[in-house]
Amino acid sequence: MRALLYVAFALLAVGIACRRQTPQAQIGHADDAVIATEPAAAPFDESTAPARPAPVVAAATPSPAADARAAPAAGLLIPVRGVSAQQLRDTFTDARSSGRVHDAIDIMAAAGTPVLAVADGSVEKLFASQRGGITLYQFNPQRTHAYYYAHLQGYAPGIAEQQVLRRGQVIGYVGATGNASADAPHLHFAVFELGPERRWWEGTAINPYPLLVAPR
Numbered sequence: 001m002r003a004l005l006y007v008a009f010a011l012l013a014v015g016i017a018c019r020r021q022t023p024q025a026q027i028g029h030a031d032d033a034v035i036a037t038e039p040a041a042a043p044f045d046e047s048t049a050p051a052r053p054a055p056v057v058a059a060a061t062p063s064p065a066a067d068a069r070a071a072p073a074a075g076l077l078i079p080v081r082g083v084s085a086q087q088l089r090d091t092f093t094d095a096r097s098s099g100r101v102h103d104a105i106d107i108m109a110a111a112g113t114p115v116l117a118v119a120d121g122s123v124e125k126l127f128a129s130q131r132g133g134i135t136l137y138q139f140n141p142q143r144t145h146a147y148y149y150a151h152l153q154g155y156a157p158g159i160a161e162q163q164v165l166r167r168g169q170v171i172g173y174v175g176a177t178g179n180a181s182a183d184a185p186h187l188h189f190a191v192f193e194l195g196p197e198r199r200w201w202e203g204t205a206i207n208p209y210p211l212l213v214a215p216r
């Protein structure tokens, strides 16, 4: 009986160890089609990330559990002023350099166009990265999802980390910072389901397209 118990504990320990080793998808990237050379990596840049795990994309493989997790992110405001749902194009599964997948939507707009918070929440991180340029990570109030805005020209006046955001609030302006082409300014926008530790750089990408075009 005691031996059996030890075996059970050992199995449990192995199980925990395996779970800890499971790599999570790295977020914090913004990647566009035209990249001649990969820039030196930022700490959370995907180019330094370990081999990407098999993508666990809630939107691509719907299940009741995934739907429930995605629920807080549904019915998002289109984050670029003046852009309608009909103008959006689903670029979530587009290929990017080094065999990566876009995992985001690109919304084309003139440089300087206001970028709006897609939902209520708070500013979790203001970050500059090689690929994303000037970026903003917003968490929803439940801290289950992150909204990522990249290639910004700059932040709106007064935007700061931990600041509470209201849906529709101007957070920044469309630009072409990072690896965006200077003649094609756009907003790179992504939604991530956060891991249990609620880190802004770890999460599972969810396709923003259906969330943006959904009636609300």
Ligand SMILES: [Zn+2]
Residues within 6 Å of the ligand: 030, 031, 032, 102, 104, 105, 106, 187, 188, 189
């Ligand atoms: Zn993009």
